[in-house]
Amino acid sequence: MRIYEWLDSRLKLTRLERTLLDEPIPGGASWIYVFGSATLFLFVLQAITGMFLAIYYVPSPDAAYDTVQFIQHEVSFGWFVRGLHHWGASAVMVAIGLHLLQVYLYGAYKPPREPMWIVGVLLLLFMMAFGFTGYLLPWDQNAYWATQVGTNMVASVPMIGDLLVRLLRGGESLGALTLSRFFALHVLFLPTLLVSGVVLHLFILRRAGPAGPWSQERARQGSEPFYPRQVFMDAVVVLGVYLTVAGLAMTVPFPLADRADPADNTFTPVPEWYFLFFYQFLKYMSGPLEPLATWVLPALFILGLLLLPFLDRNPERRPLARPVAVSAGVAFLLVVFALLGISLKNLYAIPREDPSVARGRMLYAQNHCAACHRLHGEGGKVGPDLSYVGDERPDRDWHLRHFRDPQSVSPGSIMPKFPLTDKDITDLSGYMLSLKSQATKGAGT
Ligand code: HEC
Known part of the structure; x- marks a missing residue:
């Protein structure tokens, strides 16, 4: 209160307050x-x-x-x-x-x-x-x-x-x-x-x-x-x-x-x-x-x-x-x-993204696949560019087998065998197949 009175005597606050509120x-x-x-x-x-x-x-x-x-x-x-x-x-x-x-x-x-x-x-x-x-x-x-x-x-x-x-x-x-x-x-x-x-x-x-x-x-x-x-x-x-x-x-x-x-x-x-x-x-x-x-x-x-x-x-x-x-x-x-x-x-x-594909996208990020793979200019160059892998490898079985054990289909591959469940593998493969040049780009993300 003292401070208020001190300021008021100098700045005439009460008068200003009245002007603002009345x-x-x-x-x-x-x-x-x-x-x-x-x-x-x-x-x-x-x-x-x-x-x-x-x-x-x-x-x-x-x-x-x-x-x-x-x-x-x-x-x-x-x-x-x-x-x-x-x-x-x-x-x-x-x-x-x-x-x-x-x-x-x-x-x-x-x-x-x-x-x-x-x-x-x-x-x-x-x-x-x-x-x-x-x-x-x-x-x-x-x-x-x-x-x-x-x-x-x-x-x-x-x-x-x-x-x-x-x-x-x-x-x-x-x-x-x-x-x-x-x-x-x-x-x-x-x-x-x-x-x-x-x-x-x-x-x-x-x-x-x-x-x-x-x-x-x-x-x-x-x-x-x-x-x-x-x-x-x-x-x-x-x-x-x-x-x-x-x-x-x-x-x-x-x-x-x-x-x-x-x-x-x-x-x-x-x-x-x-x-x-x-x-x-x-x-x-x-x-x-x-x-x-x-x-x-x-x-x-x-x-x-x-x-x-x-x-x-x-x-x-x-x-x-x-x-x-x-x-x-x-x-x-x-x-x-x-x-x-x-x-x-x-x-x-606009068709919504399939939930399994969305989960595959999430797994891709969680497993740091981008450390080795590129998607539209983002990511490492150790493995192949996956931007259009759905066009290049349209075979779902190939992906399932490859994720289970990369070396079984690509002998000598340095891609690690990730500890993935069957559902993870299905979703990741679905995501891979969705990566096409004519994908529904506006939807999802
Ligand atoms: C240590 C680096 C590395 C990591 C991490 C890695 N990959 Fe790979 N990947 C490779 C290499 C090298 C190849 C090429 C040999 C082969 O086919 O296995 C490859 C091949 C592939 C292919 C086949 C592409 C083609 O066109 O033949 C797919 C699909 C793929 N990886 C998906 C993934 C996914 C999904 C992840 C994350 C779960 C992942 N990779 C993590 C190195 C890696």
């Missing part, structure tokens, strides 16, 4: 106003987990994948911090989506809060840029090929498309320069822009005041300060959000795909779920319609979103008195969720 909320505190705070909390969580990941991460094609593996498997709690960062990124998108929906439904973007809405839309765009740049950093197959698809889209912009792609990639192709560029954007440029945007967003909130309920009568019934009830509601939701993200990080494993292989253009990448609806939309827009999907519609959409407070001139805030705005919003959501649904259904239709 903000009046028209119509009183409500659970519907919590999404902004939840989003802000998740930004902070991303910043903190990101700083810890940056301690080990190295943004170069030679090292990135290994450093992420190291974080995942060697660093104490590395898997947990990485999980928090991964699921936190998804949670931010959900929180922003709900926040946006609430603001839209309540007509809170209407005068005098237009500047706040515009800054909010910019924050949403920064968040998507965070997602896009962050996806490349682990440098696995998904990261590499999804970014390839994403940067290719930019090329369809007329006149400046090629220039934009070169700017994004740092050259003709996706490589070391792209990775360091995306890393710099992800950890330096975007955080600076985001923090400035958040400060501006909150500054405008304090100058223009919160919008409160859509009904004038309820707003006129009086207001309530931010502290204590709204602070309490926000805190409860923030705790719930943290527990959900931490629970996901602890229970749902999030493995890396194979190391990025720029030569393997048969790989079909899967983007993050919040880009999936767009990915599905792209599939319908092939040929001459493609530029429509890759830049015309997205550009119009962003422009429309930015200008929304000026396009929607209806002064009414009650949803029932705004049929056009509300039905447009509902139609948009229906389209997005339908596209997302179709896309998820297609993803599940």
Whole structure:
């Protein structure tokens, strides 16, 4: 208490505290106003987990994948911090989506809060840029090929498309320069822009005041300060959000795909779920319609979103008195969720890897077969390259006999006789036979 008084006499903390906590909320505190705070909390969580990941991460094609593996498997709690960062990124998108929906439904973007809405839309765009740049950093197959698809889209912009792609990639192709560029954007440029945007967003909130309920009568019934009830509601939701993200990080494993292989253009990448609806939309827009999907519609959409407070001139805030705005919003959501649904259904239709083959893959790692064998450029050179052994040796019996005793089929072989059970041998042979040049590469791992 003494220390507080000492500081207070110098820094005038009490006055600041009052300014921060006494903000009046028209119509009183409500659970519907919590999404902004939840989003802000998740930004902070991303910043903190990101700083810890940056301690080990190295943004170069030679090292990135290994450093992420190291974080995942060697660093104490590395898997947990990485999980928090991964699921936190998804949670931010959900929180922003709900926040946006609430603001839209309540007509809170209407005068005098237009500047706040515009800054909010910019924050949403920064968040998507965070997602896009962050996806490349682990440098696995998904990261590499999804970014390839994403940067290719930019090329369809007329006149400046090629220039934009070169700017994004740092050259003709996706490589070391792209990775360091995306890393710099992800950890330096975007955080600076985001923090400035958040400060501006909150500054405008304090100058223009919160919008409160859509009904004038309820707003006129009086207001309530931010502290204590709204602070309490926000805190409860923030705790719930943290527990959900931490629970996901602890229970749902999030493995890396194979190391990025720029030569393997048969790989079909899967983007993050919040880009999936767009990915599905792209599939319908092939040929001459493609530029429509890759830049015309997205550009119009962003422009429309930015200008929304000026396009929607209806002064009414009650949803029932705004049929056009509300039905447009509902139609948009229906389209997005339908596209997302179709896309998820297609993803599940990809044949899952046979569990026996998956177990064979695990045994391959456990028995350190890679000490002598190579798979797509990884591993030792003592034994034959096994990348396409399923094509070269399609005979299951040969593999069974070979694993039981290598020398019985390859006299003089230096491959050791591993202490494997019959099931191990069956699964390993299944895995060997699955290593073909036309394997279902997108699935599994
Ligand atoms: C000490 C090095 C060494 C280790 C460890 C090793 N191998 Fe081998 N492997 C060889 C050599 C040498 C050959 C070539 C001679 C032969 O066919 O046995 C070979 C051959 C093979 C072949 C036949 C490939 C072909 O195209 O003829 C398969 C399949 C194979 N190994 C799988 C495995 C698996 C699975 C493991 C792990 C359980 C493993 N190897 C561990 C050295 C090794």
